[in-house]
Amino acid sequence: MKYLSSLLATAGLVVFFFILSGCNQSGQNTGALSSDVASQVYVPPGQHDEFYAVISGGFSGQMSIYGLPSGRLFRVIPVFSVDAEKGYGFNEETKPLLNTSYGFVPWDDAHHPELSQTNGETDGRWVFINGNNTPRVARVSLRTFETEEIIELPNSGGNHSSPFTTENTEYVVAGTRFSVPIPQKDVTITSYAENFKGALSFIKVDPETGRMEVAFQVLMPGFDYDLAHAGKNNSHGWMFFTSYNTEEQNSLLEVNASQNDKDFIAAINWKKAEEYLAQGKYRELPTSYVHNYWDESTQMAYSETIKTVKVLDPSDCPDMVYFLPTPKSPHGVDVDPTGEYIVGAGKLSTDLTVHSFTKMLKAIDEKNFDGDRYGIPVLNYDAVVAGVVKEGGLGPLHTEFDGKGYAYTSFFISSEVTKWKLGTWEVVDRIPTYYSIGHLMIPGGDSKKPNGKYLVALNKITKDRYLPTGPELTQSAQLIDISGDKMKLLLDFPTVGEPHYAQGIEASKVAPNSMQYYKLDENKHPHATLSENEARVERNGNEVHVYMTTIRSHFAPDNIEGIKVGDKVYFHVTNLEQDFDVPHGFAVMGANNAELLIMPGQTETLYWEPKFEGVFPFYCTDFCSALHQEMQGYIRVSASNANTALRWWTGQAPEM
Template sequence: MKPVISKISSLLLGTTIATTALLAADVELSKVMKDRGLSEIDVIRAAKTYNPSGVKDEFVVFSSGGQSGQVIVYGVPSMRILKYIGVFTPEPWQGYGYDKDSLEVLRQGNIRGKEINWGDTHHPALSEKDGKYDGKWLAINDKANPRIAIIDLEDFETKQIVPNPVFKSNHGGAFFTPNSEYIIEASQYGAPYDNNYHPIEDYKETYRGGVTMWKFDDKIGRIMPKDSFTIEMPPYNQDLSDAGKGESYGWGFTNSFNTEMYTGGIEVGMPPNEAGMSRNDTDFLHVYNWQKLAEVAKDPKNVKIINDHKIIPMDIAVKNEALFLIPEPKSPHGVDVSPDGKYLIVCGKLDTHASVYDFKKIKEQIDKKEYIGKDPYGIPILDMKKSLHGQAELGLGPLHTQFSPVDGEVYTSLYVDSQVVKWNYKNLKVLDKVNVHYNIGHLAGMEGKSADPQGKYIIALNKLSIDRFQNVGPLHPQNHQLIDISGKSMDLLVDMPLPLGEPHQAVSIRASKLHPKVRYDMGTNTKTGEQHIGKTLAGQERIERNGNHVTIYSTLVRSHINPERITVNKGDKVTLYMTNLERAQDETHGFTINDYNLHTSLEPGETSTFEFTADLEGVFPYYCTEFCSALHLEMMGYLMVKDPNKKYESAQKLKMQTMSPEQLKAEYDKTVSVNTATDAVIQSVVKFLKDNKFGDHKAVADLVTDALDQYGKIPAQKKLSDEAVKAGDMEKAILYENMIWQLMVKTADVGIRAKDTLVKLIATKQSAEAARGEKTFAEGGCNGCHVIGKVSSGPDLTGVLQRHENGEKWVTNFILDPEKMYTDPYVKGMIDFFNLKMPNQHMSEKETKDIIEYLKWVEENANLF
């Protein structure tokens, strides 16, 4: 019976400890809630969005950056911003637009020979397979300067920018067709296709709208302009678009405003555009068969060529029964195709209804050629009532719709009411509403415009934040609000300020669908994916001159840039190739030269290029802009630009002025001694790694490879040092020995990282308490004096619990109130030896217990430290 009693006792004890821990946590939580004025629902909402350190999000969101010309990436449910992607605008941290290779991408966006360095990004779109997001490519439009950019989701970098040769603005882009065959881009404001002047009085005759179907190669992620075409449309100010799927596959839908074709004239006493452009009761939804028109465009007789681009005229599209119009509520702002492709939802900003169109009814009228008339350009008009499934009264200012995995369930933004409404587009019933803050534009559901919507959350992209955040001046951030839609009623969880441009639309994808790289193949041109022409490996560094063209092949690795001294003549054209030789994940190096407006970011394996004219005389330091290692500040060099037409007075060379030969020898012996001691540390690490079979763990083996790369350079430096000693040049010998020391430091830096990684992999698993204790040990500053496994500013704590009678209690008392124990003989001896006193870090009893558990774990694995 004793073993059974013992097991029951242990179980009861464990239950008691767990209950005590829960009660303590509850007391702590209650205190936090009281101190911060939080309700229980506040805490629940916080818990729904909180990611513990190291835990990643379920979804990744790509939001347009508005006037920043960039894309913003953040996670859901945490709403943590992960990255800004440079697209149409230079982005300094990534060096986008500052080095030659990224500048070539940015310059693809030049329009009529003019450099354009800003953009107004609106609608990001994810590439699709069978209408579902595949996580390979992201496209986004620039409304201000009609362009489409392609971002590679293997590295989240912009790879292509394509200007529209006939549009003067776009808003209805970018939208992928269901298998990423094409990207839809609709113009916004009617304008002439050519680049000539046309008087506004000729608006109806010479101004045009349109939809461009950009042919897309989803294998390489590039738009193919020569295989693309534009469908000519009336100057009705085309707006947003969507591609049909399932039943409506092969069709595209684009709504419009200003079917009045009003052109304003407020400056000459005419009513403003806002009055004249909203006079009609309805505008037009454009319905076009892009699949048929793609075949039509292959025949040169069916197209006009303007600015080297194919245009399908309206009469050709109509003749081929591929372009139609349907009346829709006036001033609409969005058309959204259901996941099965059977329905289209259109909302008008000036209407309280959402109009649900039935594609089957639309197709029946087209097949039977049942038209209620034609517009002034001869485009057949279908009957609105016959096309509708029905209308639902939603509220004021309905705009955009996202779909749910629940059949018929959708979410629509209400701009004027500042609400999100949940409703059913099949039975046309409103189910729920939630207030947002304030004046919502787009919505972002979790894969909510795909054939496979995920539900769970929806994000309100609000235009105003007003009083929601700390006042930072008259220009407020915008507000993205995360809403939980998993229950019967919607629940607004959290606000997220977005202080970059005016985000318009966002798309989301399951993080599990994204598979980005963590490093490049060595010497990659990341903008093309090919091997870079300037790829340089260790030992290949060199400077070549051809007339006044100087080419430098350089490398960067912790912690030096090779070469460290570059001398050129004023007026030289300089090409600088740089290769990041790192293989370790996240070991990015940056590079800049002062006064030359140059910067690049080099991820592991990347090669990049600078091209510039050395037009400033002087000495210009260059350095690594990413804090990459303990010797980061030493990772620098000098560009020296001299004027070949000047005669420079040579300054007397600096020497070790007051040092006698004996002193130089002593300095040399001292340096060699330090190197010998450092090498002993390296060898001890090597022995540990070998003894514990580091090769069984790839992450460790990669680090060891990096360390050996550095260590393998030492023999060559030692040979040079020995030759200098033999020649009696102790100054040079000391310099070579110092270089050996730097290589050893870099070797030790990576080697110790490898050892620490290996320890974590092979040590016994930490309990939750020990893990908390390790975190507390670090955050409490304990490791500022105590380094596990060796004596540092304080004693090594490996085995500390065995040094004292009732060691756990002794260490606990010392942590909680060290001052009381300063007179203890043992403690006094430590104070005298280290010349330091243990400070009171004001640890709680719970934190102290966790630290004790961590020290027990250290003791269990003492052989590894």
């Protein structure tokens, strides 16, 4: 800890002097921006941004949607964490999405958003994101901007190298960061090398519906699998995973896992894996994990438990996995737009190691191996390396590409972005970031067709960049113009949670498909109330179902009597509106969960337990109209043994 903080302090000092020197040189980096720069990020009122940025919420568990170049926040999409504002994880419909084999898990650590691709280009259909803590992958629709599916990963611990996609979204992957006993069992931790394994999961994605299933897992040695990227063009069919802790240590990793001079990038031939799968060379391991999916027609999530998983063991499947030796605990592994270069970022060094796919195939062909690990051939380092980017900075993490022959790498320790040329490996430009950049993002920057106009630096440390807000600060992203020879800082903007990784996409690929409202006549929710005439209250023992509708500006029914203390009340509220941007909210006094926020045409359900006798108000929370404040009602709660008649109305009370 002491070591880390002194390292950080040193890094901070370095940055400090960097700023000073930058200030003296040009003033450009410290915020003294020319009006020309301001106009580059200015999107006039009523105009739209050119790009969507999908930014991970990191430990908030969510994902947020920003506009670029303005840096304006449009929406926070709840994914792995409950969101009281939207009722996500609180209403009955969305609760199953957060189900796991451990029961309801209301939080996760979301790291890497990944846009779906067709022919290696972002297609604007879905965005996938990993949950790191309780290993999961989620799929979010870019039509509704809602979470549609979450799948748990068996045999995994810490889903970090995820959910990177193949060229046509055949698979998104999920490599375990923490190796664990497979299957899980009660063993001493010191038996790590003997008992622990790393599972790399290949999740098949249905090309029409996007529905995910764990197609197979490759059972790897017990290393830590850190990040991944798929091959492109010629290297399509391969998936590359970085690893660290090839020392197979289980304690004090900061020292013990930093001893090997080289760790590995694992190259997995998934087309070969498919062949082995078809030949039946897999084992079907018993396990238990859940698959949760949203059904748009019934507007409900369902959760199912899956009991087995197909596992491929590299020792049974020759030619499926190779190791590319890569110096110093490589973090990011990034494949250039052509698919030829595989960039490994040795995070404890100053250099980047670039492997050549062509040379890799040649080395495999010539069996140019330096031995093996657990039967997996280790390729000869000199035979596969295309080049080394020297002295790029300190602590390289991630690389993206501009499609114009340049690569951009983030350096955490020296807090900068370095631009270098593919092929010559020479560094051509560098720009400081504020502070300690993790990932960086260029729209389409990990696809075959990057849009090399902007780069977003996703920083880990904020310090003095904004007005202070006590000890806890927002985190920060920075927009950098990369259209010219020199990188140019344009904008700082704060983010929700930690902006771990992000992806960007041209607005024209997404905006035209964005849904405006749910069609009421397609609402197949089993508790939908499709017209005010059908609004009613039904009692079944102590379970009460209120079939309620909302339309500007009243509830039906808005007066309810005959509810008793100890009842289990379900408010099934249908929003009858059929217009863009007319949600209604529903909140009832004393509810132990949250509000409902119901989009037009949708039905949502809030569970409520009346605890005391009395008359309790409920009301609309989303300012819907000039008479929003009048959109309210009462529910009368009688003693549990009372015989108050069950009745309900809007406007005129029915005759007793």
